[in-house]
Amino acid sequence: xxxxxxxxxxxxxxxxxxxxxxxxxxxxPEPYRRRSALNLCELSELDVVRHxxxxxxxxxGVDTGFYPLGSCTMKYNxxxxxxxxxxxxFSSLHPLLPQLRRGGMLTQGALAVLYELxxxxxxICGMDAFTLHPMAGAHGELTGMMIIAAYHxxxxxxxxxxxxxxxxxxxxxxxxxxxxxxxxxxxTNRKTGVLDLEALKDMIGDQTAAVMLTNPNTLGIFNAQIxxxxxxxxxxxxxxxxxxxxxxxxxxKFRPGDGxxxxxxxxxxxxxxxPHGGGGPGAGPVGVKKHLVDFLPISRxxxxxxxxxxxxxxxxxxxxxxxxxxxxxxxxxxxYAYILNLGAxxxxxxxxxxxxxxxxxxxxxxxxFEVPCLRxxxxxxxxxxxxxxxxxxxxxxIAKALIDRGFHPPTVYFPLIVKESMxxxxxxxxxKETLDAFVGAMKDIARQSRESSExxxxxxxxxxxxxxxETRAARQMDFAYALSGA
Amino acid sequence: xxxxxxxxxxxxxxxDICGVKDIDALFADIPEGLRPKSFNxxxxxxELEVHASLENLAGQNYSHLxxxxxxxxxxxxxxxxxxxxxxxxEFYTAYTPYQPELSQGTLQAIYExxxxxxxxTGMEVANASLYDGGTALYEACQMAVHATGRTRIVIDGGxxxxxxxxxxxxxxxxxxxxxxxGVSHGQSDRKKLFDAIDEQTAAVxxxxxxxxxxxxxxxxxxxxxxxxxxxxxxxxYPVAMALLKPPGDMDIDIATGEGQSLGIPLSxxxxxxxxxxxxxxFVRKMPGRLVGRTVDSAGREGFVLTLQAREQxxxxxxxxxxxxxxxxxxxxRAHAYLSLVGEQGIKEVAQLCLDKAxxxxxxxxxxxxxxxxxxxxxxxxxxxxLPMDAGEFAGRMIERGxxxxxxxxxxxxxxxxxxxxxVTEKRSKHDIGRMAEALEDALCQ
Numbered sequence: 001x002x003x004x005x006x007x008x009x010x011x012x013x014x015x016x017x018x019x020x021x022x023x024x025x026x027x028x029p030e031p032y033r034r035r036s037a038l039n040l041c042e043l044s045e046l047d048v049v050r051h052x053x054x055x056x057x058x059x060x061g062v063d064t065g066f067y068p069l070g071s072c073t074m075k076y077n078x079x080x081x082x083x084x085x086x087x088x089x090f091s092s093l094h095p096l097l098p099q100l101r102r103g104g105m106l107t108q109g110a111l112a113v114l115y116e117l118x119x120x121x122x123x124i125c126g127m128d129a130f131t132l133h134p135m136a137g138a139h140g141e142l143t144g145m146m147i148i149a150a151y152h153x154x155x156x157x158x159x160x161x162x163x164x165x166x167x168x169x170x171x172x173x174x175x176x177x178x179x180x181x182x183x184x185x186x187x188t189n190r191k192t193g194v195l196d197l198e199a200l201k202d203m204i205g206d207q208t209a210a211v212m213l214t215n216p217n218t219l220g221i222f223n224a225q226i227x228x229x230x231x232x233x234x235x236x237x238x239x240x241x242x243x244x245x246x247x248x249x250x251x252x253k254f255r256p257g258d259g260x261x262x263x264x265x266x267x268x269x270x271x272x273x274x275p276h277g278g279g280g281p282g283a284g285p286v287g288v289k290k291h292l293v294d295f296l297p298i299s300r301x302x303x304x305x306x307x308x309x310x311x312x313x314x315x316x317x318x319x320x321x322x323x324x325x326x327x328x329x330x331x332x333x334x335x336y337a338y339i340l341n342l343g344a345x346x347x348x349x350x351x352x353x354x355x356x357x358x359x360x361x362x363x364x365x366x367x368x369f370e371v372p373c374l375r376x377x378x379x380x381x382x383x384x385x386x387x388x389x390x391x392x393x394x395x396x397x398i399a400k401a402l403i404d405r406g407f408h409p410p411t412v413y414f415p416l417i418v419k420e421s422m423x424x425x426x427x428x429x430x431x432k433e434t435l436d437a438f439v440g441a442m443k444d445i446a447r448q449s450r451e452s453s454e455x456x457x458x459x460x461x462x463x464x465x466x467x468x469x470e471t472r473a474a475r476q477m478d479f480a481y482a483l484s485g486a
Numbered sequence: 487x488x489x490x491x492x493x494x495x496x497x498x499x500x501x502d503i504c505g506v507k508d509i510d511a512l513f514a515d516i517p518e519g520l521r522p523k524s525f526n527x528x529x530x531x532x533e534l535e536v537h538a539s540l541e542n543l544a545g546q547n548y549s550h551l552x553x554x555x556x557x558x559x560x561x562x563x564x565x566x567x568x569x570x571x572x573x574x575x576e577f578y579t580a581y582t583p584y585q586p587e588l589s590q591g592t593l594q595a596i597y598e599x600x601x602x603x604x605x606x607t608g609m610e611v612a613n614a615s616l617y618d619g620g621t622a623l624y625e626a627c628q629m630a631v632h633a634t635g636r637t638r639i640v641i642d643g644g645x646x647x648x649x650x651x652x653x654x655x656x657x658x659x660x661x662x663x664x665x666x667x668g669v670s671h672g673q674s675d676r677k678k679l680f681d682a683i684d685e686q687t688a689a690v691x692x693x694x695x696x697x698x699x700x701x702x703x704x705x706x707x708x709x710x711x712x713x714x715x716x717x718x719x720x721x722x723y724p725v726a727m728a729l730l731k732p733p734g735d736m737d738i739d740i741a742t743g744e745g746q747s748l749g750i751p752l753s754x755x756x757x758x759x760x761x762x763x764x765x766x767x768f769v770r771k772m773p774g775r776l777v778g779r780t781v782d783s784a785g786r787e788g789f790v791l792t793l794q795a796r797e798q799x800x801x802x803x804x805x806x807x808x809x810x811x812x813x814x815x816x817x818x819r820a821h822a823y824l825s826l827v828g829e830q831g832i833k834e835v836a837q838l839c840l841d842k843a844x845x846x847x848x849x850x851x852x853x854x855x856x857x858x859x860x861x862x863x864x865x866x867x868x869x870x871x872l873p874m875d876a877g878e879f880a881g882r883m884i885e886r887g888x889x890x891x892x893x894x895x896x897x898x899x900x901x902x903x904x905x906x907x908x909v910t911e912k913r914s915k916h917d918i919g920r921m922a923e924a925l926e927d928a929l930c931q
Contacts, residue, residue: 048825
């Protein structure tokens, strides 16, 4: 399909702007004026709508089909929350309004949403305070690491290092590094599938600023030794960080705060039903325990004795501004509506059925695929294509074969510690019929890998394009469409 | 109400397959002592009830105030087709396009967005998006530090003060040296900037139009930077690029900015759109995702995420940035907006902003006691000097139904009587007239 710039017709107009109702035409003074051409599209509104509609049909979303992408929690995104986010009282609200004198009273509804969502996240996670400012999960991690750095700085601790399990998401070591720390990976015990406590004991020391964990971990296993890990960390005045990527598994079943975690981030776009948008926007609120409240970013939303809400900037130990305003407000708003809709019971049912779906799918697949940690899993599980690899069929081939059977593939080659890994996260919103169809497809692929491994080479065939030449993309470096004739 | 499809009978069948008697057994790994001490979340409410309750909260927000407040975040018109396009759930319910065969829609849209941002800024390569204009500028600092191996960042006082505060936060735990330089007649003060540069300087940060709405040509600053091996970084207002000399024409090394003005609602602060564009020679230092054009095994054209070795999921602690989730849907909106208004439309939007701001300046200038700061040319935002505290004045205007502007005293000590006002294509001549009357009235109060 041709790129939009090739469809452009000189002189064609799309959306019309009003005529000017003020007198005069102002010219930009010469040295500041644009002289080079813009070369943007010239299309009718229908041309543009058809172009994007055609593009959308070359995309696969949760609304298209099953999307068992491990670690991403691709659950159904309720439609009513989208409608709420479009209410004019929220969508047209200028973020500077509450910062103007007497303006706070004119944004009470929006401030109430922020305050109430913070309170609910505190209760869901067992933390003492939350900030909604971080605009994505990795941004939450960075904010959390900055809070940890401010805490150590305040106590005049000389900390240099953050310890992170080897199965962690790549954002963990990257966030710690960008906050100014060096990082070291802690090995996973291959038998239990969780962090090797003995190794941690050897590695931790007075130089340790924090230990970053996710629980359940990326193998989908809950680490019951969390209090021991917390005690060990706290003995060295290191803080325990909870990566909330896997929170969907434990809603109402375990709260990071009760496991003595000091800092947590949650991904509203994973656990709380807001859409992923093809890569964003998300939101990564951060929760802390009492001893870290002073370091949270500003502004903070407070509730006054008369029941009204206000912004407060008076936190001298705060890490400062990490976002221009109050975070990705409309994402927070959707998550708030989702939580109100589900309630305590609904949230617990999310975890229960997410875990049920994962265990069910794992049990259905265990005879056909290697399961490195065959035990009760939480919301996701990891299988390995190692048996299929003996016939030359790798995880990537299985992923492409799944596409031709109508499914989005699981996450492949992550976690890094399992060879030919495929990480499956069905989520709670998928039906038994869908899981059975997926299991059927996987079994069929396993059979095909034994009987006719050569048939994988051409997959996928049902998509607008086949396997793309990534080497060529990296070498060619075509990141922007060249002007015709250029 | 959890969007869970299972019937009790199906749950029973599934539990049997798992070999456990009930759902609780699946959570046996969580010891009793680690179970929640409380979980006091209100009982769930229906869609109807939740909608009513949030509609009530939305009604408590005075979003209908006549807005002359901008300060980097503008009330522009958004064509209905932008919402219609971004509401295609094939776009908004998809994940990051890691499986290219299933994501050609998102990937091609991002490639086209990258192209649009390159053309708008006159730069060679733009990434797939960053969180917002502030984090984009901070990422540009990191990029310059890595590209030069130096540690000093010189920041012009015309850079949005919120962004300057963000950069201070992000670099607090790093051994970087930040130096802020005041402006002269609202424009970049060349002498002070050049004096602040030393051999350890990695980047000079400027903004166009700057926080006061003043326009500039930073070519001379870029030239001086290049003579000394420094990267010139400019934060720009994308709508203004339709009429103003773009960063590419000034030989700027990294252009960043806030893309909210391109079809993205104000939404009380987000989600917005950070953009970044640079020269091809710096692409391997660039943060964030990047889409490249290629072909498939049958020679058909297609698009993939590329140069991923820069990113955290490959490079981990050595990545150029920790960013993963970005603002893809906002980038899609910006691309849809630019395509709908098109080449001519974006120029008209910018011209309307410019003409209306000029008219507003003339109108307000005639009010006794009000002075318009006119030492340097502006785009759609300008500063008024009032005969009273601008914060108190803004409060009086709110009572009259106007978000009149942003009081500068908060970020610029000594400028307590100054108010920053923005005019977009949405403000009518009538609005400006009413604003002038209310302004006069509020001053007399």
